Amino acid sequence: MKIAHIASQRGISMIELLVALAISSFLLLGISQIYLDNQRNHLFQQSQSTNLEGSRFITLVLDEYLGKAGYRRDPAQSLESAFPQKGENADCMAFAKGAVIVPTKDALGICLRYQPLVSGEADCQGDASKAFDDSKPFKAAPDSALITLAIKYAPNAELHQGSITCKNLNAAAPGTMEILPGVADMRLQFGFGSKDMYEKKLTEGSGRFADASSWTANSGPIRAVRYSILLASQENQRSGASSIYDQWIAKSSVAAKSRLTANDKNRIYHVSSSTQTIRNLMP
Template identity: 35%
Template sequence: MNKKQQAGLSLIELMVAMAISSFLILGVTQIYIDNKKNYLFQQGQAENQENGRFTMQILEQHLAKTGYRREPTDSMDTAFPALTDTPTGCAFNVGEVIKRVDAKTICIRFQPRDPAEVDCLGNGRPANASVIVTPYTTPAVSFVEKLSINNARQLICSSSASDTAQSGTLIEGIEDFRFDYGVSAAGSRTISSYKAEPAASESIRTVRYSALMNTSLENISQDAAFKTYKEWYGSEANTPTNGRAYQIIRNTVMLRNQMP
């Protein structure tokens, strides 16, 4: 009996093997790409959440200081005279401790709690060191801070620690920002409404803010419709082309030192 010996693969067998291998490679590659996109998206959302939490922490911490007086029996007019702070460009009327500059910028001022008090940049006021050792004494210098969002998607703090304003970046990744102010009639504790631009005769009791956070990485969004982005800008907004992931944060801070 003659036995046929196999000399190799036929062309058809080779083509079938290559086709199967190609499908396997494409499948594995697609799984890798999908996993990488999902990883980058999760990293981006974690970045948004971290920046969002830090934004709320910073703003709540500093807004809560607004109008703080070392001597509680002092009137606001006594503790906070009219002031034009040249380094920061912040100007306050008598008794005024919070000022809207524009839609993304506010100025605040407050007295230091103790000699170790620092501003939003971590700078103290050496002039107060020997003055406010005793409780309820008037400080030599109050704190003035300007908080703003610039076009580079950063939360910037400017403080008059010297004759020249010092500025620093606190947070990055803020696409857009909105301040609203809870106002009441003078002497009232009741918030009558929230306004983007309070009238001069109205007292600001709370600050409500909203921020649209976005990632530093591009082309990672898994939301083809960009629902969060359009929730912020409106359903008719153009779809962004950068592919960043977006997230909205909101918070309201009561200015406890402003409550009559």
């Protein structure tokens, strides 16, 4: 009877197993690091993209409304006739006769007014302005159809939850509409004009611009607006320093610096700024 020969077999030794585990661990660490780096880069790009989109949007919106400030359907109508005097209220400082821009009561925004081009023109809340006879192209709009907007910065302790809001003070049911979220801070400066509404020159030294908080009724009409907006992402999206944040902090007030420093939390920042001359303030 022939007996089959069975070859001896050996398993993996402990040393070989440990070497294999060590090599696998290094591979897993490398793959994990690549994944984490890609995820961090994706979040950074996403946050920066959101900031850039918000920057473009708010610049378009603010520049559009600043371009409308002081608009009259009848070019021959005087500013004093088109924009009567209006006392201050909970939202805005008082408008002098012929004035079309004043700061908000808290100096965190601007109040502006203009005549609608057509009856029922939509405001920043999406509501229609009061109806009037717009059958003739150069017929002045009545005072009842005047649109007065309060556009301001609404701060929040969570920087990415601050926002720019808008309110139509002449609407049937005024309500505050959020235009843009993700706003950490905002600065406003005005170029003051001569007290004579038809004197186009800016007052001496006004080319330097002055902070909105320094404006008073005796400063004269506002001829130009300069704004800077600091947009912020959610926290823990940045690893390292931010030159944008450092430059903004360097020029911030004590109160703003304290608020921003306490709530930085490694956010990603972007600044949007523009200077607009109020083009409709002319004879």
